[in-house]
Amino acid sequence: MNKLKGIKVIATGRALPKECLANSDMEKLVETSDEWIYERTGIRQRYRCVKGEENTNTLAVNAAKDALLKSGIDKNEIGVVVVATSSVEHVFPSTAAMVQKELELDEKVFCFDLSAACTGFIYGLTVARGLLSDSSKPYALVVGSEQLSRLIDYTDRNTCILFGDGAGAAIIKLDDGDFYHVEYTRGNDEALYIGGIGGGERYLQMNGREVFKFAVKALAQVIEELLDAAHKTIEDIDCVICHQANERIIRSVMRKYAGSEHKFYMNIENYGNTSAASIPIVMSELDDKNNLKNKTCLMAGFGAGLTYGGILASI
Ligand SMILES: CC(C)(COP(=O)(O)OP(=O)(O)OC[C@H]1O[C@@H](n2cnc3c(N)ncnc32)[C@H](O)[C@@H]1OP(=O)(O)O)[C@@H](O)C(=O)NCCC(=O)NCCS
Numbered sequence: 001m002n003k004l005k006g007i008k009v010i011a012t013g014r015a016l017p018k019e020c021l022a023n024s025d026m027e028k029l030v031e032t033s034d035e036w037i038y039e040r041t042g043i044r045q046r047y048r049c050v051k052g053e054e055n056t057n058t059l060a061v062n063a064a065k066d067a068l069l070k071s072g073i074d075k076n077e078i079g080v081v082v083v084a085t086s087s088v089e090h091v092f093p094s095t096a097a098m099v100q101k102e103l104e105l106d107e108k109v110f111c112f113d114l115s116a117a118c119t120g121f122i123y124g125l126t127v128a129r130g131l132l133s134d135s136s137k138p139y140a141l142v143v144g145s146e147q148l149s150r151l152i153d154y155t156d157r158n159t160c161i162l163f164g165d166g167a168g169a170a171i172i173k174l175d176d177g178d179f180y181h182v183e184y185t186r187g188n189d190e191a192l193y194i195g196g197i198g199g200g201e202r203y204l205q206m207n208g209r210e211v212f213k214f215a216v217k218a219l220a221q222v223i224e225e226l227l228d229a230a231h232k233t234i235e236d237i238d239c240v241i242c243h244q245a246n247e248r249i250i251r252s253v254m255r256k257y258a259g260s261e262h263k264f265y266m267n268i269e270n271y272g273n274t275s276a277a278s279i280p281i282v283m284s285e286l287d288d289k290n291n292l293k294n295k296t297c298l299m300a301g302f303g304a305g306l307t308y309g310g311i312l313a314s315i
């Protein structure tokens with residue numbers, strides 16, 4: 001892995017729907033309990049879009065507006081908009097085109113959606129970094145936005161308790177700091193699956209145990225590979241941002257890094273699994289606490305596909 005031009009995070013933002021479902025609300029929908037959900041997943045609550053008012057587009061726009069407001073940049077200097085999502089509101093136009101419209105961005109902007117399930121934001125940051133190298137404008141806006149609630153069967157206790165809606169956004173520019181990335185895809189359509197316009201199961205299908213095992217191995221592999229590539233150890237890293245799918249998955253991985261457990265940020269308790277939005281929501285929370293910019297971060301994600309990957313960067 002060669003050392004590449006890095007990225008600087010200028011600003012971050014996030015957006016959550018109005019409706020918050022606590023585990024006690026899930027108990028009214030399916031046979032489950034707060035105790036079961038919290039012990040097996042670490043989740044206490046998740047957000048869900050209000051039908052007819054909120055969706056993947058509105059969340060993406062609100063998270064992007066939040067980041068833009070905090071950035072202080074001229075919005076016409078944004079040359080790339082990537083929205084990572086698996087829950088598009090329209091087949092077309094893309095979510096990214098709707099972000100361009102609502103933010104009233106200049107027409108000269110490379111806007112598109114990216115589908116890599118829960119690894120989408122990681123893929124998106126790397127793709128945006130690559131496109132910036134070739135852009136006449138200095139900034140890229142990368143968003144992860146999901147309304148998975150529309151693709152979940154709220155009578156299936158195996159899946160409905162896990163997922164939530166939300167969006168996160170980051171505005172980046174090129175910089176000289178460290179940047180290493182890895183991506184993988186296994187071509188698997190069995191462990192995690194949602195049908196689409198071609199038919200198939202309308203609601204999310206999942207083999208929870210298989211995904212759990214895959215996730216623990218994938219995260220561990222990505223973290224080790226990135227540390228090796230950068231000739232660093234976990235001691236050199238300020239924060240580890242893993243996709244928030246299950247607290248037990250993250251805890252299994254961080255066991256290997258005794259003494260550095262505090263670097264593994266977790267907020268799944270409040271949001272559940274927000275798929276492509278989970279990593280940028282963590283980023284925006286860290287940023288609010290002044291713990292993101294100018295830090296060396298290791299991000300790692302996994303999801304349907306089976307996709308997985310990560311980034312080690314001084315941002
Ligand atoms: C889904 C998951 C929480 C299930 O936890 P688990 O410890 O593996 O639980 P199991 O699948 O072994 O199920 C144990 C029992 O709990 C039951 N159960 C499942 N969901 C339940 C719920 N919400 N409430 C109560 N019981 C539930 C099962 O039916 C099963 O009962 P049985 O033994 O009578 O068949 C866990 O496998 C997981 O998080 N996997 C990864 C999923 C993921 O991250 N997906 C997204 C990836 S991006």
